[in-house]
Each structure stands twice: as C-alpha cells, then as structure tokens.
Amino acid sequence: MTKKPTKAASSSADRAKGRADATQGIDDAAPASNRALRAQERRAAIVEAAMEEFIARGFAATRLDDIAKRAGVAKGTIYLHFKDKESMFEELVRIVIVPVVARLNALPPPTGTVRELVEAFAGNFLKEVIGTRRGDLVRLIVAEGPRFPSVADFYYREVVSRGIAGMRALIELGIARGEIREKDLARFPQILVAPAMIAVIWQSLFARHAPLDAQEMLRVHLDLIFGERRTT
Amino acid sequence: MTKKPTKAASSSADRAKGRADATQGIDDAAPASNRALRAQERRAAIVEAAMEEFIARGFAATRLDDIAKRAGVAKGTIYLHFKDKESMFEELVRIVIVPVVARLNALPPPTGTVRELVEAFAGNFLKEVIGTRRGDLVRLIVAEGPRFPSVADFYYREVVSRGIAGMRALIELGIARGEIREKDLARFPQILVAPAMIAVIWQSLFARHAPLDAQEMLRVHLDLIFGERRTT
Amino acid sequence: MTKKPTKAASSSADRAKGRADATQGIDDAAPASNRALRAQERRAAIVEAAMEEFIARGFAATRLDDIAKRAGVAKGTIYLHFKDKESMFEELVRIVIVPVVARLNALPPPTGTVRELVEAFAGNFLKEVIGTRRGDLVRLIVAEGPRFPSVADFYYREVVSRGIAGMRALIELGIARGEIREKDLARFPQILVAPAMIAVIWQSLFARHAPLDAQEMLRVHLDLIFGERRTT
C-alpha cells in the first residue's frame, strides 16, 4: 500500500520511515520499527474493517463502534488515523482504489489480437471484481456517490476516465486492424464494459434468484463486437 | 377505507379525486368520502415526499421529519399510514414500481420489425427513465438492495425478471426473423439492456464530468446487435 | 417574564398566545392553553435548572444530562427550547437579566436627599443580590465573560452601562445639591458601586473564612462620599 498518511498519522509514519532508514541493517532497529509497524497494522485493520462495514451497511448506517470492534481497536484509535467518519469514508475509497489504478497502469504487453487482449482483461475482471469485495466497492460508490461528490469525482478521474480511455484505444486498434466493424463503437467505449458492470451489480442483488454466468455473457458480448468466434 | 392501496402515489391520488367528482351530489357520501379523500391525498403526499427524500439521501440518512415537512403533514401522521420507517421504505418501492409494471404489461402492439420495437422501447426508456426521478429509483434500489432483501426480491420479481423475459422474447423473435444473427444473445438478454442501465448510472454520477449522449449510445449498441442501419 | 421565544419554541408560544386570545373567556379553552402552559412550565424549569447548574459548575463543566434531570425533563426536550448548549447559556443570561433591567427602569420616585436615594438603592441591592442566586450570576458572568463576548456585551449594554449612567446622574445631583464634595466622582461612578461588587464576590468566595457585614461596609463607604452621618 503506497503510503498516503492522514495528517494525524503522518508524523509517526514519516518518522518511522526516517528512523528505519537511519538504522538500516542494525538489529535493534526492530523495536523502533515495531511501533511504526504496529501503527501500520492497526491502520490497515481499521481500513479493512471499515470497508467491510461500509459495504455491508452503507455510509450512514455504519457505526464507528462496529468498525472499531471489528478492527480490534478502541473507538478513539480511529480518530488517530482519520479526521472523522466522512473523511474516513472518502480516504478509504482512495486507499482501496489506488492499488487498482496502479495495476491498471502496469499494462500487460500488447501482444496478440485485440480480442485476445480484451478477453484477457475481461477474464481478469471476472476473477478480481465480479462477486468479490472489489465488486461490492463499485456498488458502494454507485450507492453513495451522489452524497459524496468527492468520491464520485475521484473514482471518475482515477478509474472511469482511464478505463474509458484504455478501452477506446483498444477499440480503435481493433477497428484499424479490421477486427471490429462497428466504427462508432470508439465513441462509446461504455458499451464494451456495460455487461461487466451489469454482472457486478447482478451478483450483489440478484444472484440468489438467478445466478448469472458472467463469463459466458461476456463471451457472447464479445462475439457481438468482434463477430462470432470460429470453432475454437 | 382502503388502507393499503397497491397503487402508485400519483395515479392513486388522481383516481381518488376522480372518484370524489363522481360521487358528487350524494349528500351523506360526500362527508364520508371527503375524509377518505383527504386521507388518500395525505398518503399520496407522504409517498411522494418520502420518495424524493429517500432518493436524495438514501434510507438511513433520511429524516421522517423532513418527509413530514415536505408532505405537509405532521410527523405522527406518517405512522397512521406506515408501521415504521423500514416498512415505509419497502412499501414505497412497491407503490412506485407497480405502475411501471402495469405499463410494461400494456404491451405496445407488436408491429413492424423487431428493431423498431426495441427502438421504440429504448426511446421510451430514454425519455422516462434516464436522468429522471425514475432513474434515481433504480440507483436507490441498487444502493439499498443488500440491506433490504425484500425490496431487491420484489424488484427482481416484478421488474427485472419480467423485463428479462420480455427482452428474451423479442430477441428470439429477432433471431427467428433473421434480424439478429447472434443466437446466444437470447441466453443473456441483460446484454440488450446493459448500456441503458449504464446510462442511468452514468447520468447520476458522472454527467457533470462527461455528459453521455445516451440516445446515440443506444443506437450504436443496436447497430451492433442488428447490424448497421442503412442510410435511413 | 416577557416572552422572547427561541426559534424552536416560538411557534408553540405564538400559537398559544393566539389561541388564548381567541378563546378568551370560554371555559373549554383550558385544555388548549394547558399544552402551552405545560410547555411554558417546562421551559421555565429548564431555565431554572440550567441556571443552578451553570452557577454551580461553570459553563464547560455543566452536563446537559444534569440540567435535564434537575428540570425533570428528558435530555432531548432541552433541544426543543434551545439550539445548543452555547446558545442556551447565552439566552439564559438574557432571560434572567431582562427582568432585572425592567425593575431598574421602574425608577423609584426621586424623593428625599441623594444619600437617601443611594441608601435605598444599596439596601435593595443588599437584599436582592448579595449572597443570592442573582449575585452568583454576576460572578458567573465575570467568570465566563471572556469566552462569551456576546454575554459580556449584553450585560454591559443592558445592565452595566445603564447602571453607570444612573449612578452618574445621582452623583451629579448630589454635587449640585452640595451633598457630595468630590466633584470628580461623577467621572467614575464605578467607585460608588465598587464595594457592592466586592461584597458580591466576597460572599461567594470568602464568606466561609471571614463573613463580611456588607450593610455596614456600604454605610461606611457612603459616609466617605457624603461625609459622616450625624447621630440620627
């Protein structure tokens, strides 16, 4: 997790870093960094617990008491790391999303056909997002976005706009290579990812009633775009 | 005294008024139905107000005080119509959704090509859902669904499953008539509506950053499915 | 008590007044005004209780819980009458001081010598302020004034400046009549009341260690100003 300390946590975090560097290689540095380490662990535990609770209950219905209990810390400890409930929520989303963005930026080497690229990407999405905590996060953002414009903004800026741009590039490549016939698709990359989004939402709302084979659905959707796959 | 009409806010209010007009002139009925009439109006006002507030703030953050104020009734009056906040929310969604279902059932006469049918449907959806209160309702259900399984269930049963079934029928018709080539599409009617759903969500979260021309997007999507439209 | 209702309390207070006027003389007005009456009583009880607690503990150390308990109401009821703890304190001082000012304005008929007037005034002060709740209020204002400028301002405007002006008028009359020799006294009416203030503070802090005969002290002070009294 890339350090992005709260004001409250910054001093200890910074100092910890400094000290660790200074005592690099010296055994008895352990106790010094133990403190910082424990602080990091606590912070991580709070983030983890808060995420679970926010996803399970939404922002307003989540009790800080429950987050504390789940994280195994005292109520007051939360306030050593976050200013208040609101900014905790906002920061949380950032904290959880940043590594996602990082991974998106670590582009896979563009080899093979565009369809293969998109399939690889979709496969990854299936595994890592649909039906997972990460998927619930998406639903959380959809749910709370209007009340937390800064969260929606952040999510748009960091994830959506980049994702859209990436998709558009892929689509244009596909068009240039003749893999995609529908030229206007480049104007609406949302169409490419729409079924994936629907799958995310479907899983958390309706999976009970009618399980959805997301993988198959994506395949069909890609057939629509790239033309039917020959007999594999 | 119909205590719990399964009619939507507006329509029930309108009908109630109509009835009052109809019974005009019957002396001993007038005062009695006046009472009922007023009760109906109040109830409708509460439903309307509650919907606005729930959409704007979500379930937990909505105050009954605000609903009462907006509806122009006293706080206690709400409890004459609904058991408590939770069951009010659950009932509310039902009340608002029922007329939607009713309209869906009043199928438009299936004339013309399948594409024309779907386009008509999509056009209606564009006008009546995307960027409207009704669209926000969809987002509200996505947001609160996990905490209100009964709401999600109801929505699935009354709207989603029927909608899916209807789409499937259309798709099969399209396949039979040769308008749709991708045969597997019938297995995932979700693909047909996915961009529409995405448009709904996009409007309430990201319209500010990047307005989305939903109409055009739907057209492109239909081109994908039905093959490109010739020059008009 | 001149009605000066809080925003929260205003509606009920106003309506109560209106209704009371409307139903003047009609017996069954009782139940209607009972409500308003009870509300007034509650409000008065809160004011009374809050005053006691604030005097006993100061602003910061006073618990709303204790005020509620002492007033015999629920904690939430306080918020029907006052916006929050701070504005409750500020309003409280106003509420308690207003009748004091009213009484000051109801000037006693200026008969007899200036010394007699001043003695009458001092006698009243002795009876009504020194060693009473009212005296404690003065100490409370001294204590909290710097943290509640609005309170200090109000007290200065309504009580201190008027009191000073009144004293100055009396002193000038005394000088004109030849009862007071020290002409510069009119420039510092504070001197006239200083021992009275000291007596107020003394009673609440040191009475235990060394009781102070305030009456005698004031007499000696007046002798200083008016010259020794002959053997009456």
Place this chain on the structure above:
Amino acid sequence: MTKKPTKAASSSADRAKGRADATQGIDDAAPASNRALRAQERRAAIVEAAMEEFIARGFAATRLDDIAKRAGVAKGTIYLHFKDKESMFEELVRIVIVPVVARLNALPPPTGTVRELVEAFAGNFLKEVIGTRRGDLVRLIVAEGPRFPSVADFYYREVVSRGIAGMRALIELGIARGEIREKDLARFPQILVAPAMIAVIWQSLFARHAPLDAQEMLRVHLDLIFGERRTT
C-alpha cells in the same frame, strides 16, 4: 532533586539557567544537574503554558494536549510533574501566587505620608496587575473558586487576608496621623482596594466598550479617603 520548587514559573526558569552557568565546569555535577536542570526547565515551561491556557479558557475547557504543545513537551510528561489535571490547577495557582506574596512581604520601608505609601502601592498594582496576566489570574480565581475551595482558601490565606491586614495597618496609621478622617474605614479595608479590583475586572470584560482610566479612578478614590490633594 528539588521536586516542587516554590518559585514562580518565569523566575525559576531564569534562575535555573543562571545556576547552570554557575556550576559550569564541575564535571561530575554537570550531567547530574543537567538532568535536574532540564527537568526544572520543563516543569517551568509546563507551569507557564498551563497558566496561559487556564486563564484563556478556564479549567474545564483547557486541554492537557494544548498545554503540552505550548510547553513543548509530550502529554505524558505532564504526569511526571503533576498528579492530574485538578491537582495541577491547584498547585499552579500556588506556584504563581507565592512570589506575589513574597513581594508583598518585602515591604517597602515606610517613609513619607500614608497617602504616599498607598499611592506607591496602588501605582505598583496598576503597573503589575491591571490589564496583565496577573490580573487575569485574579479573574480566574473568581471564576473557578467555588469549584476549587482549596484554591479559594489558599488565595484567601496567602493573599487576601494578608492584604487586608496590611491595608488595615496602613489605614490605622493614617487615622493616627490624622490623614484619614473616617475612623470606621479600618473595619473595612476592602473599601480601600475595591476600585482596584473593579478595575481589574473591568479591563478584562468591558475595556472594549468603555476604556477605564484606572489611574485617574484610583486618584479620585484616594481623594475621597484622604481629602482632596492640594495643587501639587
């Protein structure tokens, strides 16, 4: 290691520094006294900081965190010097008041007329108390006295009773020498200092609205007691 010096904050700090310079060069004493020295300095800093904060906010509203920050020590360090917040406050007042008493005891040689003595005293009071931190301390004691009887007791015993006794002695001298005519004044020395006290309070509460020329007021008051001064 003198644990609880009975010296005032500032003076002890200054003196401590002086001592450190004096013991410079004694090898094995240096580190030991360095420790004690640092401790003394810290303690003095805490006392100073605490005084400022208590005066500015009162006892209950003062945060130990702020005291620590202002003193440049960690929160925990305070507890190495004081048992808890309450006893810190009580001790503090003692620490700050002791040097005042000491100075009072170092009586100036009684030369000249009584009026001159009193004027010298009043002049000193004007300079050192009215409108200064020391004056605020008086207000603090008035404010917190009822909640800290031990503070009020201490202040009475060490300052008030001695001051009263001293004033009485002066007054009696004045009467004996014929400078003061009003014999009963000796029974109420409070009258002599009352305007000075009023000036202290006035400065911190009302100076903004109506500045008070304390020096002139005291002069007028002394004229009242000693008779008008001739044209110097």
Place this chain on the structure above:
DNA sequence: TATGAATGAGAGTTCATTCAT
C-alpha cells in the same frame, strides 16, 4: 526520564417513535 499511541468513559446532539390532546 520522556514519549505519544492507545484507551474508553463520557459528553453533546439527533431522530424514530409514542401518546395526550
């Protein structure tokens, strides 16, 4: 000796729900 992260009791405030009118 000094630190400051951690604690958790306790404070102010809100708001769903009740009930006398």
Place this chain on the structure above:
DNA sequence: TATGAATGAACTCTCATTCAT
C-alpha cells in the same frame, strides 16, 4: 383522524489518563 411535544436510546467525537517503548 391528526398533531407535534416529549422521549431516550443511540450515535459521533473528545480528551484525561495510562503504559510500552
């Protein structure tokens, strides 16, 4: 039937105090 004052449980946030380092 309708009201809205009253309730008090429950929530967020603060801060004196402790203790491992």
